[in-house]
Amino acid sequence: MNVMKTDNITMQFGGLTAVKNFNLELNKGEIVALIGPNGAGKTTAFNMITGVYTPTKGRVLFNEKSIIEGKEAVKEKDITGLRPDQITGLGIARTFQNIRLFKDLSVLDNVLIANHLRVNSNVFEAIFKLPRYKREEKQMIEKSLNLLEKVGLAEHRDEKSNSLPYGQQRRLEIARALATDPSILLLDEPAAGMNPKETDDLTAFIKRIRDEFDLTVFMIEHHMQVVMGISNRIYVLDYGITIAQGNPYEIQNNQRVIEAYLGVDEDA
Amino acid sequence: MALEMFLQHLANGISLGSLYSLIAIGYTMVYGILRLINFAHGDIFMMAVYFAFFGVATFGMPWYVAFILAIALTGVLGMTVETLAYRPIREAPRISILISAIGASYLLENLAIVMFGGRPKTFPQIAMFTDMVQIGNIHIQLLTFMIPVVTVVLLIALMYLINKTKSGMAMRAVSKDIETARIMGIDVNRTISFTFGIGSLLAGVGGIMWGLKFPSILPLMGVMPGLKCFIAAVIGGIGNIQGAVIGGFILGVGEILLVAFLPELSGYRDAFAFILLIVILLFRPTGIMGEKISEKV
Amino acid sequence: MKRNTIFTIAAIIVLGIFVFVANTTFDSYILRILNLCAIYTVLGLSMNLINGFTGLFSLGHAGFMAVGAYATALLTMPIATKQMNFFLVPLISPLDKIVWPFLPALLLGGLLSAFVAFLIGAPVLRLKGDYLAIATLGFAEIIRVIFTNTQSITNGALGLKGIPGTTNLWWTFGIALFTIFIMVSLINSSYGRAFKAIREDEIAAESMGISLFKHKVLSFAIGAFFAGVGGGLLGNLIGAVDPLMFRFFLTFNVLLIIVLGGMGSITGTVISAFVVTIAQEFLRFLDEPMFPGVPALPGLRMVVFSALLMIVVLFFRHGLMGTREFSWDKLFGIFSKKPLAKGGTK
Numbered sequence: 001m002n003v004m005k006t007d008n009i010t011m012q013f014g015g016l017t018a019v020k021n022f023n024l025e026l027n028k029g030e031i032v033a034l035i036g037p038n039g040a041g042k043t044t045a046f047n048m049i050t051g052v053y054t055p056t057k058g059r060v061l062f063n064e065k066s067i068i069e070g071k072e073a074v075k076e077k078d079i080t081g082l083r084p085d086q087i088t089g090l091g092i093a094r095t096f097q098n099i100r101l102f103k104d105l106s107v108l109d110n111v112l113i114a115n116h117l118r119v120n121s122n123v124f125e126a127i128f129k130l131p132r133y134k135r136e137e138k139q140m141i142e143k144s145l146n147l148l149e150k151v152g153l154a155e156h157r158d159e160k161s162n163s164l165p166y167g168q169q170r171r172l173e174i175a176r177a178l179a180t181d182p183s184i185l186l187l188d189e190p191a192a193g194m195n196p197k198e199t200d201d202l203t204a205f206i207k208r209i210r211d212e213f214d215l216t217v218f219m220i221e222h223h224m225q226v227v228m229g230i231s232n233r234i235y236v237l238d239y240g241i242t243i244a245q246g247n248p249y250e251i252q253n254n255q256r257v258i259e260a261y262l263g264v265d266e267d268a
Numbered sequence: 269m270a271l272e273m274f275l276q277h278l279a280n281g282i283s284l285g286s287l288y289s290l291i292a293i294g295y296t297m298v299y300g301i302l303r304l305i306n307f308a309h310g311d312i313f314m315m316a317v318y319f320a321f322f323g324v325a326t327f328g329m330p331w332y333v334a335f336i337l338a339i340a341l342t343g344v345l346g347m348t349v350e351t352l353a354y355r356p357i358r359e360a361p362r363i364s365i366l367i368s369a370i371g372a373s374y375l376l377e378n379l380a381i382v383m384f385g386g387r388p389k390t391f392p393q394i395a396m397f398t399d400m401v402q403i404g405n406i407h408i409q410l411l412t413f414m415i416p417v418v419t420v421v422l423l424i425a426l427m428y429l430i431n432k433t434k435s436g437m438a439m440r441a442v443s444k445d446i447e448t449a450r451i452m453g454i455d456v457n458r459t460i461s462f463t464f465g466i467g468s469l470l471a472g473v474g475g476i477m478w479g480l481k482f483p484s485i486l487p488l489m490g491v492m493p494g495l496k497c498f499i500a501a502v503i504g505g506i507g508n509i510q511g512a513v514i515g516g517f518i519l520g521v522g523e524i525l526l527v528a529f530l531p532e533l534s535g536y537r538d539a540f541a542f543i544l545l546i547v548i549l550l551f552r553p554t555g556i557m558g559e560k561i562s563e564k565v
Numbered sequence: 566m567k568r569n570t571i572f573t574i575a576a577i578i579v580l581g582i583f584v585f586v587a588n589t590t591f592d593s594y595i596l597r598i599l600n601l602c603a604i605y606t607v608l609g610l611s612m613n614l615i616n617g618f619t620g621l622f623s624l625g626h627a628g629f630m631a632v633g634a635y636a637t638a639l640l641t642m643p644i645a646t647k648q649m650n651f652f653l654v655p656l657i658s659p660l661d662k663i664v665w666p667f668l669p670a671l672l673l674g675g676l677l678s679a680f681v682a683f684l685i686g687a688p689v690l691r692l693k694g695d696y697l698a699i700a701t702l703g704f705a706e707i708i709r710v711i712f713t714n715t716q717s718i719t720n721g722a723l724g725l726k727g728i729p730g731t732t733n734l735w736w737t738f739g740i741a742l743f744t745i746f747i748m749v750s751l752i753n754s755s756y757g758r759a760f761k762a763i764r765e766d767e768i769a770a771e772s773m774g775i776s777l778f779k780h781k782v783l784s785f786a787i788g789a790f791f792a793g794v795g796g797g798l799l800g801n802l803i804g805a806v807d808p809l810m811f812r813f814f815l816t817f818n819v820l821l822i823i824v825l826g827g828m829g830s831i832t833g834t835v836i837s838a839f840v841v842t843i844a845q846e847f848l849r850f851l852d853e854p855m856f857p858g859v860p861a862l863p864g865l866r867m868v869v870f871s872a873l874l875m876i877v878v879l880f881f882r883h884g885l886m887g888t889r890e891f892s893w894d895k896l897f898g899i900f901s902k903k904p905l906a907k908g909g910t911k
Contacts, residue, residue: 050772088774100769102762104829104888113762116755117774123783126754127747137755180774305695356879362694363622367824368878370817375871381864491813495702502699539710542703549700550688 001028001074002063003216004049004092004184009058009080011044011240018044019240021058024218026184031210031217033227035251036237037260042220043097045237046186049218050094051084062090065183089117093182095173097189097220103162107153107172110161111144114179144179150212151175151205167198171205178213185209187219191226203229228252236260272406277528278521283412283481285520286419290474291497292504292512293426294346294467300443300507301463302358307369308349310494311376312468316342316475317391317485318384324392331394339472346468347461349376355457373494380487388486391479398480415477422470423513429466430509439463443507496541503548505555514556519544569893580738588734596734597802598846603737604798606838607744609822610831611791616820617828618752619784620764622694624816625685625701626792628708631811632681633674633793634800635712635719638728640670641801646727653723654716667731671740671797678793679786681708690781702813713808724807725800732802740798741835744791748831751787760784764829821874826884833886845870 004026011019019041026032034042047053049060064077079087088094102110119126119140121133148154151171156164161172170190177185190206191199203226210217221227227234228248236244236251238260244251251257291313298306319341323334353372357365397411430436438459441449450456478493479485500519504511519541527534548555587599608630615623639647639660647656655661665673689700712719719725751757759780762770771777800806826837851865877884 052768052772083776084768084771085774085776088772094772096769096772100766100772102765102769104765105758105761109758109761112755113758113770113775114773116759116762119755121755123751123754123756123787126756127750129750133754140755176773299695303695305699353875353879357882360882363616363620363828364878364882366622366695366698367820368875370820371871371874371878374817375868375875378864378867378871382868386864495706498699499703502696535714536710539707542707542710545703546688546700546707549692549696553692553696 002026003028004060004062006049007059007061009045009048009055009060011041011048011053012056017240019048019237022048022237022240022242024049024235026216026218028216029210029214030232031206031219031230033231033234034218034220034237035222035224035227035234039239040237041240042237043188044240046094046188046220049087050092050186051079051082051087054081062092062184064090085117088180088182091181091183092186093177093180093184094186095170095177095188095190097192099166099169099173101161101169101173101176103160105161106158107148107161107164108141108144108157110172111147111176111179112140114176115140115144117180147175147178150209166193170194170202174205174209178209182213182215184216184218185213187217187221189220189222191221191223194223196225199223199225202226206230272404273528276406276408277524279408279412281521281524282517283415283520284524285517286416287474287478287481287516288493288497288500288520289513289516290419290422290470290477291493292500292516293509294471295498296501296504296506296509296512297439297463297467299501301439301460302354303362304354304365305369305498306349306354306464306467307366307373307494308353308376309346309467309471310490310492310497311373311380312342312346312349312490313471313475313478313494314380314485314487314490315345315376316472317479317489318380319472320476320479321389321391321485325389331392335476338476339469342472342475343465343469346464346471350461350464355460377487377491384487386487388484391483391485393483394480409481411477411480415481418473418477422473426466426470426509435459435462492538496538499541499545503544503555505558508555508557511555511557572893577742580742584734584738598843599734600732600737600798600802602839602842603734603741604732604795604802605819605822605842606741606835607737607791607795607798608819609826609834609838610744610748611788611795612816612819613823613826613828613831613834614748614751614760614791615784615788617823617830617834618757618764619760619781621690621781621784622698623701623785623788624698624813624820625703625705626788626819627811627813627815628685628701628705629678629682629789629792630796630799630815631705631708631712631806631808632678633671633796634806634811635725635796636674636677636793637667637670637797638725638800638806639718640665640673641667641729641731642725642727643729650720650723650725650727651717653720656720657717660718667736667801671794674797675790675793678796679790682786682789683782686782686785690778690785702816705811705813705816709808709811712811719808722808724805724810726805728801728804728806730801730804732798737798737802740794744794745831745835747791752831756780756783761829821870824874824884825877827886827888828884829888830884830886830890832889832891833884837885 002025006022006024008021008023009019010017010021022045034045036042044053048055059078059080062077062079063074066073066075079090102113119136121136125133145154145157148157151174153168153172153175161169164172174190191202194202206217207230209215231248233247234245234251235242236257243256243260244254291309294309295306298304316338319338320334323329323337324331349372353368354365357368397414399410400407401410430439438454439462441452441454442456442459446456496519497516500515501512503518504513504515523537523540526540527537587596612626615621641664643664644662647661685704689697689704692700713722715721759775762773762775763777763780767777822837822841823834825841826833845866848866848869851869
C-alpha cells in the first residue's frame with residue numbers, strides 16, 4: 001500500500017538543476033534506498049521531501065491516516081512546501097548526513113526534545129506543572145528511556161551527546177527521530193564512517209526497528225553492503241536524474257548504474 | 269514649497285547622503301570580509317572629528333596638516349581596534365564577536381568621555397568651506413557642494429583600488445572565502461587590517477566634513493550616525509560597496525526631505541532610518557544590491 | 566518531602582528574614598542598591614531567556630523595559646501628580662483618571678510589553694543572527710522615538726516625575742524569586758528544551774517537529790513580559806522615567822550581566838546581577854577625584870566596565886557559570902566528596 005509518492009519533483013538553484021523529475025513511491029513496510037555518486041542530488045531529494053527545500057516543480061504526496069467515524073481512513077495529502085516541523089508532525093522523520101545532534105545537551109534531552117511536538121499542554125501548564133503536563137512529561141521520559149534502551153544508549157543518558165563516539169551518535173540520531181512517532185523514516189547515510197562490524201549491526205538494526213516500529217524506511221546510502229542487504233527497492237540518481245530503479249539484483253546488473261557508479265564496495 | 273527651497277533641501281540631502289555613504293562603506297567592507305558588524309565604526313568616525321579638532325584648536329596646526337594627520341590617525345585607530353578586539357576571537361561563536369564589537373564601541377565612547385569631557389566642543393570653522401555662496405535666491409555653504417564632490421572622488425579611487433590593484437583583489441578574495449584565500453598565499457591578516465584601515469580612512473574624511481558642517485561635537489556623536497550608516501549599508505545590500513553608497517543617499521536625502529515636507533514629523537527623523545531598515549529586512553533582507561545566500565543542509 | 570525541596574523552602578525563609586531585617590535596619594543607600602540588584606536579576610533573567618537559552622540575538626530589551634516602566638508609572642501615579650506632569654498637553658483619558666495598585670499595574674505593564682514583543686516578533690523573528698540584532702535594536706529605538714514624541718501619553722521628552730516609590734525590598738526580592746522559579750520551571754520543561762534545541766541547531770530542531778516561529782515568539786514574549794515588570798519596578802524605584810533612560814546603554818548593561826554570568830545559566834545571571842550592580846556602585850569612586858591634585862575623571866567607571874566586558878568575551882567566553890546551574894546536590898557534593906561508587910556526586 002502506497003504511503004508516499006513524489007510527482008516529478010524538481011529542484012533548481014538559480015541556473016543549476018540539482019534534481020530533475022524525481023518520482024518516488026514508498027509502500028508500507030518497504031526499505032527503499034537512494035544511491036548515486038556524490039553530488040547526484042540525493043540529499044536535495046531528501047530535503048524536498050522533508051520540507052527543508054520547496055521543490056521548484058512537482059508535488060510531494062503523503063497518504064495521511066485518520067479516523068473518520070471510528071473507521072481508519074486514508075487520504076492523499078499534498079505536502080509540497082510544508083515546513084519541516086509540519087512534515088515531521090505528519091509522521092515523516094529524518095536523520096542528517098552530517099550528524100545534527102544537539103551537541104551541548106544530554107543524550108536523554110536530545111530524545112526528549114523530539115517528543116515535544118506531541119505535547120498537548122500549553123506553556124502555562126508546563127511552567128506551573130499542572131496535572132496534564134506532569135502526565136505528559138512522565139510519559140515522555142518513559143518513552144525516551146525506552147528508546148534509548150532499544151538502541152543501547154540508556155546508560156549514557158546524562159552525558160553530553162557530543163561526548164559519545166561516532167557510531168553511538170548515529171544511533172542516538174536515529175533514536176531521536178523515532179521519538180517523533182514517525183510512520184516513515186528517512187535516513188541520510190546512516191552507515192557513513194562505520195567499519196564492517198558496525199555496518200552489519202546497523203543493517204540488522206534498521207530491519208529490527210522497521211519491524212518493531214511499523215515503519216517504512218527510505219535511506220540514502222553508499223555502503224553497498226547495507227543497500228543490497230536489506231533494500232526492497234533501489235533508486236539510482238546521477239546528476240539529478242533517475243537513471244535506474246528496481247530491486248537489488250536488477251540494479252547490480254544495470255549497465256548504466258555500473259558505468260555511473262562502478263559499484264564501489266566501501267568495505268574493500 | 270518654492271522650487272528654491274526644494275533645491276536647497278535637495279542639496280543638503282545629497283550632502284548628508286554623501287557623508288552617510290562614506291561611513292557606510294566602512295561598515296559594508298568589514299562585513300563583507302568578516303561577516304562582522306563593526307559597532308565601533310561610528311566611534312572611530314567620532315575620534316576623527318576630535319583628532320582634527322585637537323590638531324587645529326590645541327596644537328594650532330594649519331587645517332590641512334591637522335586634517336591629514338587626523339585622517340591618518342583614524343586609519344591607524346581602525347586597524348588597532350581590529351587587532352585588539354576582533355582578531356583574537358575570529359573563530360569564536362558569532363555572539364561573542366558581536367559582544368566584543370559592542371564592547372569596543374563602548375570602550376571608545378567612554379574613553380572619549382574621559383579624555384575629552386562630556387561637554388560639546390566647537391569644531392573649527394574654516395572660511396574656505398563655510399563661506400556662503402548665492403545661487404538665485406538661495407544661500408548655500410560651499411561645503412554643501414564640496415562634500416559630494418570629495419565623496420565621488422574618493423569613491424572612484426576606492427573602486428580603482430578594489431578592481432585594479434593586487435590589494436583590492438586580495439580584499440575581494442578574502443571576502444569570498446577566507447580559507448581558500450589563505451591557501452592561495454594571501455596574507456589574510458594584512459588584508460583584513462588593510463580593509464579596516466581603508467574603511468576608517470573614509471570614515472575619517474567623512475568625520476572631518478561632518479565636523480565642518482555640524483560643528484557641535486560630542487563624545488557620543490558617532491552613535492546615531494553610526495547606527496544609521498550601518499542601516500544604510502544593510503539597505504543597499506551589506507557587503508556591497510555600491511549598495512552602501514545607494515543606501516547612504518537614500519537615507520540622507522530621505523531624512524532631509526521627510527523633515528522638509530512633513531515638519532510636524534521632524535521628531536521622528538531618526539526613526540525614519542529604523543523604519544526603513546525594518547521594511548527592507550522584511551521584504552528584501554539582502555538589500556537592494558545584495559545576493560541571496562542559502563545554507564547547505 | 567524531598568530533601569531538596571526542604572532546603573529550598575528553608576532558603577526562602579532565610580531570605581525572607583533577611584529582607585525583613587534589611588528593610589528595617591539598613592540605610593536607604595544600601596537598600597537602593599539591593600533593590601537594583603534584584604531588579605537587574607529580573608531583567609537579566611528575562612534577557613537570558615531570549616538570548617542565552619533560545620539563542621536569539623535580541624538587542625531590543627530596553628524597548629520592553631520602557632513599555633513596562635511607562636505603563637506602571639502612568640497607572641500608579643496619583644491624579645494630581647499626573648496633572649502636574651502633563652502641563653503642556655493633557656494626558657489622554659482614561660489614564661488621567663485612573664489609579665491602580667502596584668501589582669496589577671506591574672502585571673499590565675508586563676502584558677503590554679509581551680504584546681509589543683508579539684507584534685515586533687512576528688516580522689522580525691524570521692531574521693537570523695546579525696540581522697535580528699540590528700532589527701531588534703532598531704525597534705527599541707523606534708519605541709523610544711515614539712515615546713519622545715507622543716506628548717499626550719508619555720509626556721514626550723519631559724518624561725514622568727513623581728512616580729510613587731512603591732518599589733521596596735519585598736517587591737523586588739519577591740518578584741525576583743518568582744522570576745527565578747518561573748524560569749527554572751520553564752527551562753526544565755519540554756518548552757525549555759525546545760528553546761535550547763533552537764539555540765543548538767535550528768534546522769535539526771525544526772526537523773524534530775518544533776515550530777521555530779511559534780517557539781521563538783513565545784520565548785520573546787515571555788522574556789518581554791519580565792522585562793516589562795522589571796521596567797515597572799525600576800520606574801517606581803527611581804521615581805522618574807524619561808525616554809533617554811531607555812537607550813541602548815540599558816540593554817548593554819543587562820547584556821553585560823548575562824554575559825559575565827554565563828549566557829546559558831540562570832544561576833550565573835543571578836550571581837552576576839548582584840556582583841555587577843554592587844561593583845558598579847562600588848567603583849563609583851573611579852568617577853570622583855582619587856588623588857589630591859588629580860581632577861575627577863567622570864566616565865572612568867564605564868571605561869573599566871567596558872574593558873571588563875572585552876576581557877571576559879575574549880578570554881572567558883562562557884562567563885562565570887557557562888551553562889551550569891546550582892543545585893543542592895552539587896553543593897553538598899563539594900562537601901561530601903564521597904567516591905562516585907558510593908553515591909557521591911561527580
